[in-house]
Amino acid sequence: MSKTTKKAMASTLKRMMESTPFDKISVVNLVEECGINRQTFYYHFQNIYELLGWIYKNEALKKIKDYKSYDTWQEGLLIIFSYVKDNAKFCLNTFNSVGREHLNDFLYNITFKILVDIVKEITADKNIKEEELKFVADFYSFAVIGILTNWMKEGMKQEPKEIVNNVNKLIEGNADRILKNF
Structure with missing residues (x-):
């Protein structure tokens, strides 16, 4: 489940970055778009930069x-x-x-x-x-x-x-x- 959640957040961030500058994407924006809560995000990553590094x-x-x-x-x-x-x-x-x-x-x-x-x-x-x-x-x-x-x-x-x-x-x-x- 954990890997699936991370992959969902990663694909959501990548999709958002197709039209929105990375600097303008917040954790709040990401979790709303992904359909998860902030606590779930912070369970997996400290911040959005860590998610970015995880993707690469x-x-x-x-x-x-x-x-x-x-x-x-x-x-x-x-x-x-x-x-x-x-x-x-x-x-x-x-x-x-x-x-x-x-x-x-x-x-x-x-x-x-x-x-x-x-x-x-x-x-x-x-x-x-x-x-x-x-x-x-x-x-x-x-x-x-x-x-x-x-x-x-x-x-x-x-x-x-x-x-x-x-x-x-x-x-x-x-x-x-x-x-x-x-």
């Missing part, structure tokens, strides 16, 4: 768990870009609100999880410190997030597969060369 975590993070290797990272990245495009109004509404931090956290966490595993895989036979691995994964994570957020700002005209192919051109072979410098 549960809708997209689960989909990429099997794409965190050097051979499959492009598929994981494609899932991220496709999620943003498929949920454009929701993601853009978040991006243009005070809830942007939740989108940024989601994008960072999901991208970092893919990239840190790839960096570890590439450097399995090398003696590289953990903080250096994290630095390289951070570098690529922020580069991908920058590309993604710029793509969002420009109206998501380019196809996700094309962007992932371009990112692959930048990363292919360069990650190993960069890691040799450490």
